[in-house]
Amino acid sequence: MKLRKNAGLSVKDLQAAFGFNAPQAIYKWQNGEALPTVDNLIGLAALLKVRIDDILVLNQPAA
Template identity: 35%
Template sequence: MFPTIDKVKTGVRLRRIMDLRGVRPRDVQEYLGLECVQSVYRWLDGVSMPSVDNLYAISKFLKVSMDLIVCGNADTEDNRQIVWETEQQRRICTYYKKISDGRVA
């Protein structure tokens, strides 16, 4: 089987990065000049993917590489790490991941 983009995982990853950056779907819609916010929600829900141009613009807006946003069927969570702007962001993400995994009471 050849590698393909996993739309659902990519949407989850995009939502996580947006949450960490404090960016709302409407912010992305306005930045890209989209007519409606529904396109952004379809990306986040894994229904569709942004165009390559929009994906590039989103990566610049969120200050991450496109490679970090896109998840493929051959990717694992451990093979990529987000580069944090501050130590505080890294700690918050680590804590959030532990909460999500149910490892923090």
């Protein structure tokens, strides 16, 4: 959600970009309930203007 908001995109924007009929997949991605397919992950990184790692890697506390 943070990356999406930083990119100035709404859930509806992503839904339209991926051609989804409903926004449930986007919400599942945001809530960590599901991961995008590899193809969708590449597209998501491009839309959000971030690296794939930025989407997949959770912020780890400093050791």
